[in-house]
Amino acid sequence: MIHQYRVNGESIVIDVSSGAIHVVDDITYELIEECDKLLQELEKNGSVDSESNKEGSKNPLWSKLDKEAICKTVMNRKEHFTDSKDITIDELFEAYDEIDTLVNNEELFTVDNYESNIIDYSKRPTVVKALCLHIAHDCNLACKYCFAGKGEYNGEKELMSFEVGRKAIDFLVENSKGRRNLEVDFFGGEPLMNFEVVKKIVDYARSIEKENDKNFRFTLTTNGVLLTEEIMDYLNDNMDNVVLSVDGRPEVHDRMRPFPKGAGSYDTVIDRFITFAKKRGQEKYYVRGTFTHNNLDFSKDVLHLANLGFKQISVEPVVAKDTDDYAIREEDLPILFEEYDSLAKEMVRRSGTEDEFNFFHYMIDLEGGPCVYKRLSGCGSGTEYLAVTPTGELFPCHQFVGDNDFYMGNVDSGLENLDLRDEFKSCNVYAKEECNNCFAKFYCSGGCAANAYNYSGSILGTYNIGCKLQKKRVEDAIYIKAATSK
Amino acid sequence: MKHVKTLKTKKLSTTVKKGGQTSCCTVGNQS
Numbered sequence: 001m002i003h004q005y006r007v008n009g010e011s012i013v014i015d016v017s018s019g020a021i022h023v024v025d026d027i028t029y030e031l032i033e034e035c036d037k038l039l040q041e042l043e044k045n046g047s048v049d050s051e052s053n054k055e056g057s058k059n060p061l062w063s064k065l066d067k068e069a070i071c072k073t074v075m076n077r078k079e080h081f082t083d084s085k086d087i088t089i090d091e092l093f094e095a096y097d098e099i100d101t102l103v104n105n106e107e108l109f110t111v112d113n114y115e116s117n118i119i120d121y122s123k124r125p126t127v128v129k130a131l132c133l134h135i136a137h138d139c140n141l142a143c144k145y146c147f148a149g150k151g152e153y154n155g156e157k158e159l160m161s162f163e164v165g166r167k168a169i170d171f172l173v174e175n176s177k178g179r180r181n182l183e184v185d186f187f188g189g190e191p192l193m194n195f196e197v198v199k200k201i202v203d204y205a206r207s208i209e210k211e212n213d214k215n216f217r218f219t220l221t222t223n224g225v226l227l228t229e230e231i232m233d234y235l236n237d238n239m240d241n242v243v244l245s246v247d248g249r250p251e252v253h254d255r256m257r258p259f260p261k262g263a264g265s266y267d268t269v270i271d272r273f274i275t276f277a278k279k280r281g282q283e284k285y286y287v288r289g290t291f292t293h294n295n296l297d298f299s300k301d302v303l304h305l306a307n308l309g310f311k312q313i314s315v316e317p318v319v320a321k322d323t324d325d326y327a328i329r330e331e332d333l334p335i336l337f338e339e340y341d342s343l344a345k346e347m348v349r350r351s352g353t354e355d356e357f358n359f360f361h362y363m364i365d366l367e368g369g370p371c372v373y374k375r376l377s378g379c380g381s382g383t384e385y386l387a388v389t390p391t392g393e394l395f396p397c398h399q400f401v402g403d404n405d406f407y408m409g410n411v412d413s414g415l416e417n418l419d420l421r422d423e424f425k426s427c428n429v430y431a432k433e434e435c436n437n438c439f440a441k442f443y444c445s446g447g448c449a450a451n452a453y454n455y456s457g458s459i460l461g462t463y464n465i466g467c468k469l470q471k472k473r474v475e476d477a478i479y480i481k482a483a484t485s486k
Numbered sequence: 487m488k489h490v491k492t493l494k495t496k497k498l499s500t501t502v503k504k505g506g507q508t509s510c511c512t513v514g515n516q517s
Contacts, residue, residue: 371505380508443514
């Protein structure tokens with residue numbers, strides 16, 4: 001499978017199964033498109049010899065294509081695809097030969113031979129690698145898009161006790177088996193409303209690291225309302241990552257992130273976040289915003305944060321019910337696609353200057369990255385990653401907390417719902433038809449199980465709007481790599 | 487090549503024999 005697209009003047013071809021990425025000229029782009037059409041027709045007509053692609057990933061149908069006929073077909077429509085009227089048939093032959101080289105090098109039109117490996121991999125024994133501790137089901141803001149009912153938790157406010165936190169750490173140590181590196185996220189609500197317990201849990205985890213041969217890495221998310229320089233110093237000493245919630249421009253932030261009585265929170269938190277990011281040396285943090293139907297021009301919010309000096313930025317689409325007036329709608333997508341393209345272009349312009357910054361959804365490691373097993377087997381929710389409520393109940397991830405259909409056990413008795421765990425374990429790209437045929441599957445890993453469930457009623461479903469946005473982000477992330485590699 | 491510039495990427499098929507954190511970093515940027 002290949003995917004080809006044009007963005008901001010670049011013509012890009014992704015060979016999905018090999019991971020190869022090619023930046024091509026106009027005539028090559030057209031030739032590849034014609035070849036792809038013919039290969040798909042041959043495949044539909046059953047021309048594939050089922051034994052021919054067992055070894056290697058070269059497309060077995062490639063030899064059936066007629067170079068001369070394809071080049072003549074493309075030559076006949078050259079007026080439609082290039083400003084140059086001087087293209088000769090020899091140039092098309094030359095470009096075709098380059099395509100032929102890529103195919104023989106298994107870098108173009110390769111076939112996907114991974115499925116049997118992944119099915120076996122999904123049956124492997126798993127360990128718990130990370131916990132999301134809901135340290136506070138309480139909040140001092142009343143954000144309109146909050147999954148916890150504007151921070152009110154439907155009246156069920158609760159803070160995690162140290163006792164529950166200690167048991168959660170013990171549960172993680174026991175269920176991580178021989179794995180050394182363990183992640184713990186302090187999440188809420190607002191974690192700083194239960195800061196003393198955060199500190200006690202960190203101290204406890206550190207105290208048992210050596211005897212258990214573990215290395216804990218902590219993350220804390222905060223809205224900044226209670227942030228002081230003293231707390232910043234503690235977090236800088238103890239947290240491997242911090243997430244600072246700010247949506248962008250003041251009016252955008254204040255519209256969705258007010259205090260309970262209605263006043264905006266931007267002026268309260270922004271200078272603290274700027275100070276905090278500087279104290280962390282502009283690394284190991286994210287300012288993390290949410291965009292909604294109310295600010296489809298979200299690239300301005302990203303650039304607002306960048307212009308304040310933040311270097312690690314994530315601004316993400318809201319997760320909302322269809323009925324919420326701020327939910328992202330299908331008709332919003334063309335505007336959002338333009339915004340993503342525009343942001344990518346600006347990031348290329350800033351590349352290599354003191355104004356450059358990282359954007360979470362455009363961070364992609366083409367030369368490294370994980371193996372195909374990880375790329376195709378999902379995020380780990382429900383198996384390797386669990387959320388813990390203030391009372392110690394276990395859920396597949398923070399987005400499932402409170403939905404009793406997804407209750408998995410508790411920190412006292414451990415995992416009880418093993419059928420549900422196995423259902424999450426079977427979540428892989430090949431289990432989802434839409435993902436199986438998607439060019440972004442090796443960069444997306446099948447998407448978010450919670451979004452899929454909320455949208456389709458099944459964790460094996462997909463979230464249509466989320467998929468379209470994800471594909472656009474992958475295209476732009478690769479475009480940035482292509483444009484900055486010159 | 488005159489018409490094609492291939493970016494430096496990891497060949498995924500090489501990770502089948504050698505391969506096998508949780509993600510949400512994103513899987514595309516994971517080490």
